[in-house]
Amino acid sequence: MNVLLIHPPSANPLLDKVYMHEPLALEYLGAGLKEDGHEVEIFDARLEGSIEKAYHRFRPDIVGLTAFTSHVRIVKAMAENLKRLDPDLLVVIGGHHATVSPEDFNVHGIDLVVVGEGVQALREIARFAEAGENFSAIRGLGLVRAGAEILLTEARPYTPLDALPVPDRSLTRRHRKHYFSEWLQPLASIRTSLGCTSRCNFCALWPITGGKYLRRSVASVVDELKGIEEPNVFFCDDESMCDVRRMDALADAIDGAGLRKRYFLYARADTVVSCPELFIKWRKIGLAQVFIGMESFSDERLGRLNKGISIAQQRNAVRYLQDLGLIVYANFMVDTDFEKEDFARLTAHIRELELQHVGFSVLTPLPGTELYRQRRRELVTENPELFDMVHAVLPTRLPLSEFYSRMLDLYTKSLPLSQTVRSLARFGPLRIWKQLALLSSFSRYLKKAHLET
Template structure:
């Protein structure tokens, strides 16, 4: 039986972070490695990463004539995946199709479509294996769906084999995150222990949080060839005891890697000593959701931090020489003065990288219902939900002007001469030129919004 596992290329309308980062499809690698031993020799699995693949998707399908095609994607991929499935069904009506990933788990109804046979809304690895077993036994799609539905509640423990990184050998050298090249992913926990109102992460596990055994994490790290490691936990900097044990095991095993992690501002502000130890064992950068320069915004987001905490966190990372990748949400009541204040505040803290995201109430989050009647676009314009489009009407300026203020703020922060020279010294001219090329493509997409107003 031939099976294709596909990560689609984003829609052209989607403002693409893939211009500055393309990470490995970890969820598909887990599917490959966790096929039961009893059927592994009866199934031919191939991952097609269409972000990097040169051969057109339809050409691959015509050549492989797969029995099953399973897609992964976010909300921005919903329309694209449905279109790809419809094309598969047109060419090969007997081929079966499925979809998994975080959006399928939280808002599975978005994938209801005649061209999609299976939507893996929980325990995707198990659901995929049930599909394989059912197909090999000659079951109908309806029988397989019934088996998937009766397979039990969401698992809150990690009982799976490590991802099969060899399954993307042809693409591996091209996976990166900004200056971290080449870069591998690892996940050591699931869910988030916090309750921010705008966050999609906590919805994936129904608000539950659980961690992997760190010895198993070390076993996986030892098998990763890349030096740069992106730990994609929703919040790796959570438990002081767990981080210290992580560092102890790194030293005990002689593992030397460079790490990029997510972390909250309050942890960073209060734990300079732990971060210093982590830096000495490879911590290069921390992605921190500073979210806002206004206290009332932080309160409404249920962030549990304040401006002072954010400022202290930025200073700690600056003093330790750890790169800060700051994310900030831009509320729709921002005026030009607010944009100016934000720019001055960020520059004053010495922050060199920002991701400025217009407030986006993602379907599936607790704040979506508050804004559902204020959307600029139909809910079904999935390609627009990239947290870069303005999907709600700005209060103090037009949409075009709002996009332009975002672009101006970004360039005033990231492209100021002092910043550029520091980045060249740290990462080299070649790496910076690649980043400039990628960020310029994103800028052109934004400028297109300024011109067209959509």
Template sequence: HYNLIIMHFLFIYLPRDGFFINRKTRCLFPPLGAMYLSAVLEKEGHKATIIDLRAEGEKALRKFVLDADIVGITVETTSLNNCRKIIELIRQIDRDVPILIGGPHCNIVKEKALKELNADYEIVGEGEVSIAKIAKMLEGKEEERNIAGLCYLKNGKTYSNPPAIVDNLDTLPFPAHHLVKKYNYGYIGGIKIFPGRFMSMITSRGCPFKCKFCSRSSLYFDKYRVRSPKNVLEEIKYLYEKGYKNIIFVDDNFLTDKKRVEEIMDGIIKEEIDMNFIIEGARVDSADYNLYRKMKEAGVKLITYGIESGNQEILDYYNKGITLEQIKYAINLADQMNFITIGNFILGAPIEDEKHIQNTIEFAKELPLDVASFFILEYIVGSELWNEAVKEGKIGVNEYIVESDASKGLGKLTRKRLEEMRRRANLQFYFRIKYAVHEILKFLRMKNIYLAKGISTVFACSRCVKKRRCLKK
């Protein structure tokens, strides 16, 4: 790094809109995107700092902004309002520091985000390709037009360079875990799900599936890539040696390539790595007895599934590519292995009526799930559903997240009725003797006090218990 001018990058990660920036919250996992960018910069000899504003108040921001050469902000569609607020605050602290934005929302709307958020620079694509050149640009050693995916304003005109992605994920350095060491992750609903230090990993990027409600294919430019089992195991061993006790895999679909997952699990078992593993995204059609048995032996404790509906008609409409029988098999097999299971359901598909939703509730009750989460469908920018609604004039091009609502021509049920149905779903699923017995027996088998705490939190947070009218069909 002869004659290198060390640049200081400050990366900021924001809470979702609706959560205060200046209030500390307990989070599930750290901002991997910023950690990867920081690792690339540190490898080049530069300095990076990460501030997770979900876990730290904005008071800590001032001293870091004043010391930074550039401020990078991860932009999610769900945190746009908080992003605007933090950019205004940064401008008040230091009007001259350049602001760089990137992340999922930027990959979808591209240079439009640059203007909307009043940033100086924007990266479209995967920032690891470009971030080192941005450091050189700040040094005066690289021209803006030569940086892949960079959007910028010059002489009142917006310029956009073609984006790039990382073809071989094994070439990336491991994320800069040490930059978020001060934060305590691993919380769901304010409850620490497992004891010990917690870190997340992503072992693939993109998704080979095309669900109508999802915008993921837009984020990674429709290209699915995976890390090799050897590369994944090296990071797991590194974290284990650093004292981490828990890892959550945050891939969109960790189990897609079952042979690769088996190799990873075999490596964990062979190396006698004693950790808890959580799979944040899994498809039910990946369920396999031998694979699940191996996952259990390796230390997998919790799996989250995208179930979506208890109606085959709705699953087909969403282009899920799964069946109700596959759902039953996967959840029962996971329960047999003593995995903690979380099932996510979506209410309010355009063709869905109250009978469909009641079918979903009854179907959820048949499954031995530990947690069932019921969400109202969101038309989110970049998804096929959003694109169709915009073409039909039901959603404006600047309405990035819109919930299903018959009063807007989006679906058959009003937002109010969907909220009532969601409350009904929570009440009918959780307040059952069969469910309580299942959880008590599972707790006794697992002897996991954290599971017991989590389930008690679910009951405590079901504030709609007094609205008994939702129980009636």
């Protein structure tokens, strides 16, 4: 069968210029389908033109779509358009939002919703479709029923990660030079684990796996790294360093294999502080940048988020990583209850930490999180496009226009000008002007964001 896998664009195209990682989940799906003899294409709508042209050229029997919460209406519209082209087309939706809120896709234009791990589910869907069998026997599905509640089949346990195929990166070969994160371009992505051992109330990643932390073997990760051509590799694990022993062994194995790349990964501040020798080892094999979710500027606020770290650990982690020569990318959550003094305290905290690179997201109760269950009734909008961590979907204490004005100040005043210049210099002479234009566009966007909420 011909299967077309589609990665949707962001609701705001500007966000796809801030970073763009390869559609790794679709590469996993494609690899599994190709093992079963199906023809597969990936359509990256962030980079490509008309889906209709792709449909007419490839003539798929099945279309698979993926979506985060902010993509919900976008993929629904895509599904409806594809169904107009071919009413007999089998349209399947999966991904994060489909797993936490499958009922949101119980609509005309979509036939099946994959809940949970999708590689084996989609392989079974293709096999059942080819044989004309009833999909209700497949675990981990939502069967769309017009005018009635979605019918959920028996839950599917997550496939052991080593049992999954290696992602087929040949399916995105024509686009690989375009995938990036900040100055790291071209950038490949690799997943070595799934889930997280922490219990932050704003995160849906650990509930999806039932609180389990799933791991790949060291040997399988090294084998996959050997096949990656890009010089930069992003570990897109929910939390890379949870299993310290495994990551220590992985560093040894990468070094022993003679792999020489630059690595970018997520780590918690408490892990850095408790296992500094691990980061020494990773620095020696190519670790260049560490993303840390700092989230807030006080122990009290961190406690509200159930983050499980302290301000002291933040300070020590930043100091230690910077002493190793690593770039620290810190992200903070801007709570909608912030007053003017809170914005000032956050700015002062960032200055005190002497950070090199900083990002901000608006605290957002995403479906599937404990925060969503706690505060759903307070939402000022249910427009899924606004659940992008930029728009305030909870009431703000400050007038909305002032809230965003102070958000913009965080970007322009939290780092000294000298540090901003050094960060921009990492892009090199060919990309720095595009980055300056992007910063200007993002500033204009933030100034108007209050008008969209």
